[in-house]
Every structure is written in C-alpha cells, then in structure tokens.
Amino acid sequence: MRKSIISRLNNWIIFVVMTTVVAIIVIASTSLINYLRKEEIKRINLLSKAIRIQQEVKAPDTDVLDLLPEILNINNNIPFIVTDKNKQPILDLGFNRNIPEATIKDPHKLSDLMKEMEKNYTPIEIKVPDGNNQFVYYDNSHLLNNLRYSPYILGLFILLYFGFSFWFFKTIKKTDEGYLWVGLAKETAHQIGTPLSSMIGWMEIMKLENPDSEGVHEIEKDIERLKTISERFSKIGSVPELNDMDFNETVRENYNYLKSRISNKINFNLYLPSSDILVPHNKILMSWVIENLVKNAVDAMKGEGKLKLSVYERNKNVLIEVKDNGSGMTKQQARSAFKPGYSTKKRGWGLGLSLAKRVIKEYHNGDIKIAQTDVGKGTIFRISFKKTNEIE
Numbered sequence: 131m132r133k134s135i136i137s138r139l140n141n142w143i144i145f146v147v148m149t150t151v152v153a154i155i156v157i158a159s160t161s162l163i164n165y166l167r168k169e170e171i172k173r174i175n176l177l178s179k180a181i182r183i184q185q186e187v188k189a190p191d192t193d194v195l196d197l198l199p200e201i202l203n204i205n206n207n208i209p210f211i212v213t214d215k216n217k218q219p220i221l222d223l224g225f226n227r228n229i230p231e232a233t234i235k236d237p238h239k240l241s242d243l244m245k246e247m248e249k250n251y252t253p254i255e256i257k258v259p260d261g262n263n264q265f266v267y268y269d270n271s272h273l274l275n276n277l278r279y280s281p282y283i284l285g286l287f288i289l290l291y292f293g294f295s296f297w298f299f300k301t302i303k304k305t306d307e308g309y310l311w312v313g314l315a316k317e318t319a320h321q322i323g324t325p326l327s328s329m330i331g332w333m334e335i336m337k338l339e340n341p342d343s344e345g346v347h348e349i350e351k352d353i354e355r356l357k358t359i360s361e362r363f364s365k366i367g368s369v370p371e372l373n374d375m376d377f378n379e380t381v382r383e384n385y386n387y388l389k390s391r392i393s394n395k396i397n398f399n400l401y402l403p404s405s406d407i408l409v410p411h412n413k414i415l416m417s418w419v420i421e422n423l424v425k426n427a428v429d430a431m432k433g434e435g436k437l438k439l440s441v442y443e444r445n446k447n448v449l450i451e452v453k454d455n456g457s458g459m460t461k462q463q464a465r466s467a468f469k470p471g472y473s474t475k476k477r478g479w480g481l482g483l484s485l486a487k488r489v490i491k492e493y494h495n496g497d498i499k500i501a502q503t504d505v506g507k508g509t510i511f512r513i514s515f516k517k518t519n520e521i522e
C-alpha cells in the first residue's frame with residue numbers, strides 16, 4: 131500500500147511539473163507577443179506624429195521633410211492606411227504601407243480591410259490646425275498574427291511529447307514486467323518438475339502394493355493436477371494452441387475437481403446452459419484462470435459462504451462469472467486487483483489475477499474484469515469471449 135501511495139504521489143508530481151512547464155512556456159510566449167504588439171503600436175503612433183508635424187510646420191527644414199519618408203520606409207511589416215476626415219483613403223500621397231496591390235486597386239476589398247482593421251484597433255486621429263483631420267488605420271503585422279497561435283501550438287507539441295514519452299516508458303516497463311513473469315513462471319515449472327517425477331515413481335510403487343486403495347487414487351489425481359499446473363507455468367510466454375472447443379466441459383471438469391477440495395461449508399454451485407458453448411480455448415490455461423478465481427472467492431469468504439460458477443450467453447458474447455458473498459473489495463482494491471504484485475493476502479504473491487488477465491486478454495482475445503463488488507457483500511468476476519461464429 132505504501133509503495134502504491136508513493137507511486138501515485140510521484141505520478142502527481144510529474145503531472146504538476148509537466149503542467150507547470152507548459153504553462154510557463156505559454157505565459158512567456160504570450161508575454162512576448164504582447165510586448166511585440168505594444169512595440170508595433172508605438173511605431174504607428176510615431177508615424178502618426180510625424181504626419182501631424184509635417185502638416186503643422188509651414189516651412190520645415192530639409193531634415194524635417196526627410197523624416198516622414200524615412201519613418202514610412204522603416205515600417206516594412208505593419209499594414210496601415212491613412213484617410214481623410216471622411217475616412218476616405220489618401221492613396222495619391224502614398225500614405226499606406228504593406229497592403230496588397232490588388233486590395234489597393236479594389237475599393238470593396240480596401241473597404242473590407244479597413245473595417246477589419248477598425249474592429250481590431252481604434253484608428254488613430256491626427257488633428258491638424260486647418261481642421262482636416264486624418265485617421266490612421268492599422269493592424270498587426272503578418273509576423274505577429276502568426277505568432278499569436280505559437281504558444282498553443284508549442285504547448286500542444288510539448289504535451290504530445292510528454293504523452294509519447296510516458297507511453298514509451300510505460301511500454302518498456304510493461305515489457306520488462308512481462309519478461310519477469312515469464313521467467314518466474316518457467317522457473318517455477320522447472321522446480322515443480324523435479325519432485326513431481328519422484329512422486330510419480332513412488333506412486334507406481336504404491337499402486338503395485340495396493341492398487342485399489344482410495345488414497346492412492348486420490349493422490350494420483352493430485353499428481354495429475356500437479357502435472358497440469360507445471361504445464362500451465364511452462365506455457366506462459368509462448369503462444370498457446372487454442373485446440374479445445376467444448377467450453378462447458380472445461381468448466382465442468384474444473385468444478386468437479388475444485389468442489390471436492392474446498393470446504394464443505396461453502397455452498398458451491400455450477401450453472402451451465404443446456405446447449406453446447408463452443409469457444410476456441412486452451413483447456414490447461416483456462417482451468418488455471420477458473421481455479422484462481424474460485425480460490426480467490428474461497429479466501430474472500432474465509433472458507434464459508436455461497437459460491438456460484440455460471441456460464442451463459444449474452445448478445446454476441448459468451449460469459450463466465452464467479453460470484454461469491456465474501457468480504458468484497460473497496461474501489462481502490464478493485465482498481466489494483468489485476469496489477470502484478472498486488473495482493474490483499476499476507477502470503478500472496480499477487481500474481482494470480484495478473485496472469486489470469488494475461489491468459490484471457492493476450493492468449494484468448496477475451497476480457498476479464500470485476501463486474502461488481504461491495505464491501506461486506508461479495509464480488510463478481512466476469513470473463514467474456516466472442517461467440518465462435520464471431521471469430522474470424
């Protein structure tokens with residue numbers, strides 16, 4: 131639990147840091163754009179002053195006369211138009227810059243452009259002594275217009291980069307975990323194999339001495355079960371063959387085996403449909419999944435309660451459910467139930483449900499989930515597969 135809290139805290143720290151970085155970049159870019167906008171407005175105000183001074187001074191010297199053209203020529207990116215007091219463009223004096231030639235020649239386009247400029251910025255009024263005031267219409271430069279969207283585009287790219295990095299490292303982690311569980315499973319199969327071979331030899335000796343003993347037959351069943359368990363572990367990591375079809379028979383065999391080996395205080399019932407259920411599956415691995423779910427249910431009920439194993443069809447799916455009236459789970463426990471290494475039991479390794487999920491999702495293209503759980507009331511695990519005629 132402590133590791134889970136630390137891991138969740140680390141995730142939140144990473145999220146906050148990422149969000150802060152993106153926010154800082156967006157704010158810094160926005161501030162830069164606002165600064166550039168103010169600088170452009172200053173340049174237009176300077177231009178307006180130059181025009182006013184030129185018209186106020188009746189006998190300007192040569193330097194003053196050269197000032198206006200110089201200011202006009204310096205402005206090579208901010209679009210502007212100077213109009214008379216009736217807001218008609220003064221085109222013959224060249225009081226415009228950075229306006230497309232086609233727009234200048236088309237009165238309708240020019241009028242639409244001026245309306246757009248007025249919508250963005252209030253025209254600057256140039257007051258002159260004779261009362262023939264003028265107005266300067268202007269707008270952002272193309273560079274500034276393009277930069278308006280850059281903070282958001284940049285922020286989006288950063289988020290996509292972080293998202294890709296998160297996915298990449300998560301994939302690597304998942305792959306490493308997969309190799310770990312495969313190695314552990316195969317090593318377990320190897321370790322079981324050695325004493326199992328010895329047990330088989332001793333069993334043959336016991337059968338020669340007392341072949342009709344009930345104990346010998348029961349031990350023989352358990353040895354067969356151990357063989358099955360060893361084979362299950364050995365199949366993890368390889369692609370299993372889905373040669374078995376009769377799903378009802380697989381479930382029934384597991385029910386019969388488990389019913390004789392769990393507490394008599396558990397009312398364990400099996401519900402199968404009357405018609406055959408045909409699902410391509412691997413009987414050995416599927417038995418493992420069912421056994422895991424049943425044993426988890428038995429542990430949740432502490433050896434006493436009601437347990438129901440059901441197989442039925444719904445729409446285009448075949449469903450198998452394991453329902454108990456045990457201790458149930460909290461929402462947090464339910465979310466973590468299938469994570470490798472997570473277990474609510476003191477002696478549990480937390481591998482059962484994780485491997486069950488791998489068997490169902492990766493090997494059988496099915497789904498396994500906790501359909502319902504309530505603390506103190508019980509849990510329903512549900513496995514779903516597509517019907518045979520839906521599988522291509």
